[in-house]
Amino acid sequence: MFNPINLKSVLAAGLLAAVAGSPALAEKLRLGTEGAYPPFNYVEASGKVTGFDVEIGLELCKRIGVECEIVTQDWDGIIPGLVAGKYDFIIASMFITEERKKKVDFSDPYYLAAMTHVVPKGSDITSFTNASLSGKAIGVQSGTTQADYAEAMYPDADVRLYPSQDEVNLDMANGRLDLQVGDMLPMLDWTTKTNDGSCCALAGEPITDPEFVGDGVGIALRQEDDELREKLNAALKEIRADGTYQAINDKYFDIDVYTMK
Known part of the structure; x- marks a missing residue:
């Protein structure tokens, strides 16, 4: 005689076995x-x-x-x-x-984190105020806190925005910029451990203003x-x-x- 309870038990057991035998998908x-x-x-x-x-x-x-x-x-x-x-x-x-x-x-x-200024070796730039950097070409990566800082602090400078940090570095190494603002650790690495970065050096005090960093x-x-x-x-x-x-x-x-x- 057909027993629906037994059928449910068989189906449930089969479902559990199928689940148990399936490989778990890694999150x-x-x-x-x-x-x-x-x-x-x-x-x-x-x-x-x-x-x-x-x-x-x-x-x-x-x-x-x-x-x-x-x-x-x-x-x-x-x-x-x-x-x-x-x-x-x-x-x-x-x-x-x-x-x-x-x-x-x-x-x-x-x-x-901290930011820093980078200048060519031998540069006569020693002061980092809006007046002293008026008209200077400053490179920064767009959409970054460095860009926010340069635009806020140096409104009279020629602040140039680049899609990537590599492109800022390239123009800096090729003498197309007077200085740049970048994150301290990558800039330290670039200026001390790469051939193109040997053109330049960190300058001024670290930038640690919480409004920007x-x-x-x-x-x-x-x-x-x-x-x-x-x-x-x-x-x-x-x-x-x-x-x-x-x-x-x-x-x-x-x-x-x-x-x-």
């Missing part, structure tokens, strides 16, 4: 970065995207138990790309500023992604505590960029 996130900001993020000749930002990001992915795909995006569109869902978080040396907080949320800082450098996330932000914050604390962060740091820098010491 995957997309990590957005610029890919044009060495030594923090850049593309090797092989096409691999790497750098301090990328290595830290991939380690954080590992600690929260997800696989991460690297997505590169030009700087001008990097926040719109996050908001539009092109990637799930940004780790690209982005200063945590009040203006950016209107559009995205941030993790805890994963390193501290914010609260450090953080991972940007969509404002609704609270759970992901908290997981990344916990993972960041973990890699700081167990020495993993320091090991990655030491591949790229002579100081601890988390403390700037």
Whole structure:
């Protein structure tokens, strides 16, 4: 005699067996970065995207138990790309500023930040005021806090905006600029470790005004992604505590960029 209860039991058991036998799909996130900001993020000749930002990001992915795909995006569109869902978080040396907080949320800082002036070696520029730089050609990457700073502080200068930091550096090395404003660590790396950067040197005091450098450098996330932000914050604390962060740091820098010491 047909027993509907037994049939339901058989179907339920078969469904459970099918689920149990199916391979679990790994959760995957997309990590957005610029890919044009060495030594923090850049593309090797092989096409691999790497750098301090990328290595830290991939380690954080590992600690929260997800696989991460690297997505590169030009700087001008990097926040719109996050908001539009092109990637799930940004780790690209982005200063945590009040203006950016209107559009995205941030993790805890994963390193501290300062900006600097860069001038050609032998330059007679020693003062960094609007009056002293009036008419001078100043290069900055567009859409950055460096651009905000140069335009606000030097309204009488010829502030020139470039799509990428590499293009600023190129014009600086070729003598087309009187100076530039950039993030201190990449500028230190460029002026001391590259052939074209040997043209130039850091000048003046570090620029640490919180209005422009914010609260450090953080991972940007969509404002609704609270759970992901908290997981990344916990993972960041973990890699700081167990020495993993320091090991990655030491591949790229002579100081601890988390403390700037």
